[in-house]
Amino acid sequence: MRKSVKQLLTEIYDGQADVHLDLYQLSNQHRRKHGRGCDMFPSDPLQAPLWTVLASLTHARRMLEVGCGHGYTAALMASAGGPDCQVDTIEGDLGHADLAEQAFEQRGLSRRIHVIRGRGQNILPKLKGHYDVVFLDGDWVEYPRYIPYLRRLTRPGSVVVTANLNPFFGCWGGKLPGKQAIQSYLTRIVKDPHFRTYIVPGEWHSISVRV
Numbered sequence: 001m002r003k004s005v006k007q008l009l010t011e012i013y014d015g016q017a018d019v020h021l022d023l024y025q026l027s028n029q030h031r032r033k034h035g036r037g038c039d040m041f042p043s044d045p046l047q048a049p050l051w052t053v054l055a056s057l058t059h060a061r062r063m064l065e066v067g068c069g070h071g072y073t074a075a076l077m078a079s080a081g082g083p084d085c086q087v088d089t090i091e092g093d094l095g096h097a098d099l100a101e102q103a104f105e106q107r108g109l110s111r112r113i114h115v116i117r118g119r120g121q122n123i124l125p126k127l128k129g130h131y132d133v134v135f136l137d138g139d140w141v142e143y144p145r146y147i148p149y150l151r152r153l154t155r156p157g158s159v160v161v162t163a164n165l166n167p168f169f170g171c172w173g174g175k176l177p178g179k180q181a182i183q184s185y186l187t188r189i190v191k192d193p194h195f196r197t198y199i200v201p202g203e204w205h206s207i208s209v210r211v
């Protein structure tokens, strides 16, 4: 996104894109410190208002994230959902999970956010009940395997936001593996009779509503 557009959006949102911004900065600092092997890429702060929109739209009481990182988006989701909303966030890297838990404790969000250690593909089959909002922000190679669990773990009206679709569209250098997994995921979820899906061009997220 052009710098001037970012500036305009930041001004229009008037502080709404600044919520938990320190956690966004900590995530970037951690990744830079740990080098190429670390994939702690926090979501864009200009996406922060999305979570308040979705929390309001779904009257969210339970939200789920795959790929917690330092906890930036989970904190946004918990703040958007308010004190009666519970966020479960799955993290495969034990160090990242520890950092996120500390961050939630420091922000008084521990009661609202539960960090589940493990990979999405191993944890999703064990989860129970329905989530109002789901955010997929981990390893996209696993995404096709998530589809049966997305059906089981949502109710009509739930919203699934899927990030990290960029490699399929030739972004991020165009050399990352897993394009086929993204293609398979998108093809299947677009055709799935249980979901209606919109792919956001440019941002390369998809938004699926459970019907």
Ligand SMILES: C[S@@+](CC[C@H](N)C(=O)[O-])C[C@H]1O[C@@H](n2cnc3c(N)ncnc32)[C@H](O)[C@@H]1O
Binding pocket: 027, 039, 040, 041, 042, 043, 065, 066, 067, 068, 069, 070, 071, 072, 073, 074, 090, 091, 092, 093, 096, 118, 119, 120, 121, 137, 138, 139, 142
């Ligand atoms: C893009 S970052 C997530 C950033 C976070 N959602 C945010 O906006 O602050 C990806 C994180 O997901 C974790 N991860 C990657 N693949 C995963 C998987 N299959 N299951 C669980 N965690 C995963 C990585 O260790 C990393 O911490």
